[in-house]
Amino acid sequence: MLSRVQEMLSRNRGCFFIAVANLTQRRLRLIVALAGTAVPIVLLMMQMAFLSGARIQVTQFYDLFDFDLAIISSDYQFLIESGEMDRVRLTQAAALPEVAETFAIRIASNDWTNLETGRQSTTLTFGLDEAPDFLRDPLLREGMASLRTDRAVLVDEYSAGDFGSLADGTTAGLSGTDVDIAGRFRLGLFFYADGSTIVRNTDFARYERGDPLSIDIGLIRLNERADPAQIAARLAASMPADVRVLTRDALLAQERAFFISTKPIGIMLQISMWIAFLVGSVILLQVISTDIVNRLKEFATLKAMGFVPEFVFGVGLLEALILATGAFLIALVVAMIVLGIVEATTHLPAGITPLLALTTLVIVLVMSVLSAISVVRRIAKADPAELY
C-alpha cells in the first residue's frame, strides 16, 4: 500500500517536472500564453468588481448609520425618491417598549453655490436628528458634533469639483442662504446629484420649506434582546398603510435590488458582468486548450517513449493548471492597479474583495481542467509517427 502511494507520488513529481520544463522551454511563448490567459481574467475581475462596487455604493448612505429597523413611506422607491411621511409615525413606534430610540432623516434637493466662482451645482441635503448613537461612521459622528451654529453644514468630500474649496470655515451658498463648512463626510452619489450636504434637522427648514412635521426616512434602534423581524412585523401591523417597516437587512436588500434590476446603470452593469463571465470563460477555455494542443508533439513523444496515457494526461492537466494559476496572479495584480485608478477617480468602491478573487480563481481552475479534458482526446489520438 505504502509503496503504491510512494510510486504515485514519484510519478506525479515526474509529471510536475515535465510540465514545468515543457512550459518554460520557450520563454516568449510562455509569456504570450500567460498574457493571453490573463486578459479574460482581468475582464472578468473588473466587471465583477464594478457590479459589486455599485452594490456597495447604493447602500453607502445607510452604512453611515447604526439601526435595526427603518420606517419608510409607502411611496419609497430608493434613497433619492424616498417619498414623505408624518413624523408622528416615529412617535408611534417609540411607544413600543422594545424600541430604544428613533431617528429622522429628511432629504431635499437644493442648489450649492460656490461663492468664489458663482457656479451653481445640485446638491442633496440630508437633515439628521441629533442622536450620536445612530451615527456609525466616525467621521460623520465627529462632523455632527462640530455643527455648533445654525449655518454650519457638513459637505460630501466626494462632491464635484464645481463645489469649490471644502475646507473648514469656507462660506458657500446652500439654497440661497450663506452656510459655513464645518466638516466633511464621504458618500459620493454618483449619478443623482453633483454632491451632498448634511445639516441638523433643526436647521433643515432654513434650506427647504415644506411641512416641518414630515420626514423622509425613519430609523429605529431596539433594545438589545428584541428580535428585529418580530418587532418589524408588530410595528407594521400597528401602523397605517402609508408607511412600511423594514429590518436593516431588508432595507439594504431592497435598495440593491432596485438599483440592479430597475435603474438602467445597474441593469447595464449586470449585463456587462454576465457577458464578461460568458466570454471570459469561453476565451479562457480556448486560450489554454490551444496552448496545450500546440504542444501535441511533446505529448506524442512522451507516448512514443512508453509513458501511460494517464501520465501524459497528467502532464497536460498540470500544464493547464500552472498556466491558469500564473495568469491568475498576473491578472490579480493588473486588475488591482486598474481598479485602484478607477476607485481614485470615481470613488466607486470597486476594489477586489477576497470573495471576488476566490470566485475568479475557481472559474479559472474549472476552465483549465475543462480545457485539459477537451485536449485529452487529441492526446489519445496523437500518433507519434504522424508528427514527424
Next chain:
Amino acid sequence: MRWRDWLPLQHPPGIGVRLIAFNRLRLLAAFAGIGVAVAVMFVEFGLLMGILNSQSLMATLVRGELVVVNEARTNLHKWDSMNRIRLNQIAADPDVERVIPVYLGNMGLRDPATNSVRRILVVAFPSGELPFAIGDPDAVARALRSPNTVLFDRLSRPIYPDIVADGEAELNGLSYRVAGYVDLGPDIIHDGAIVMSDASWFQRNPNARPIMGVIRLAEGADTDAVRERLIAALPDDVSFFTPEELRQREFDFTLRSAPIGILFGIGMLAGLVIGSITCYQILFNEIVDRLKQYATLKAMGFSEVFLRGIIIEQALLLACGGFLGGLIFAWGSYIYIADRTALAVTLSVPSVLLIFFMAAGMSVVAALIALRRVVTADPAELY
C-alpha cells in the same frame, strides 16, 4: 475595380478562401471566437451610447434653430431657470419668429391600484407650439388646449400605472385628463414623463420660470448672424446653442462625468483586446499547421509580400465572418437591453462601421504579428 485591386495582393484570388475553408470545424470556431469579441464590443459600445444618447435626448428632439438656456446650466440635468424677460428680449429681434418657453418639473403620479406615488418628469410649454419632435404638432396642440389635460410619454419605464387615453391620472393629488400619448423616452435619471400646457403648469406653479427657450427663426435668416446679435444684445446670464451643439455638449459632459465613460469604455477596450488575442491565436495556429506549405512556397521563390497577402486576406475573411455573427448577436441583445432599460440602445450605421473597422483592424494587426512565424521559417529546417 474590384476590392482586391485596392490591396497590395500578388496572389491569385481564392487561395485565402480555400485555405480558411479547408477545415470547416476550425473555420466555425474562428468565426465564433471573433464573433464573440465583436459582440462584446457592440454590447459595451451600445450600453455607453445608449446612456449618452438618452442623456442628450431632449436636445436632439428640439424643433427650432437655436436654444437658449441659463448660462449656469452646464448640463441638461441641471435645472437653472431663466429670467422670463430674456425670452421677450430675444423675441424682439426681427429675424426671430417665435421663442417657445419650456418648463420642467417633477410631480407624483399615483397608481390607483396600489396607491403608491411615483415621481414623473413634467414638460410644459404653450399649447399651440410644440418645441420638441415628440408627436404630431396639431394633435398635441388640440389635446393641450383644454385645461388640466396631460399627454403621457408612451416610452416611460413600466413602473407607472397603466395610463389609458381619455382616462384620468392623479398628479400631486389633483386629477388630470389624459388626452393621449407622446414619444419622448426616459434617461438615466428620469423614468418617465408627462406633457402639459404652460397654462396648466402655471396653475400649480404661478412663479415658474422657463428652463429653456426654443427659438424659431424667420425663413432665410442666418442662424450665426442672429446668434451674434442676440449675444451682443443680451446680458451674459444666458447661453445660445444650436440643437446639435447642445447635444454634443451634453454627450461630452456625460462621457466626462467620471463613472460612465470609464465603466463602459473599459468593457469595450477589453472586447478589442480579446478579439485581437483570439484572432492572433487562430491565425498563428493556421500558420503553424501549414508552415511546411508556406515554407515550400518560400523555397519555390514566392516573395514575402505574396505570403503576407495570403495571410492578411485570411485575416480579413475571418474578420468579416466573425463580424456578421457578432452583428446578429448584438442586434438581438440590443433589443433585449432597450427593452430592459428603456434607453435608446440602437444599431446605427456609424456604430456598425466603427465596430467593423475595429474588428478588421485587430485582425490585420493579429495577422501581422502571426506573420513573423512565416518570415522566419527556414525551408531547409522543415525537412
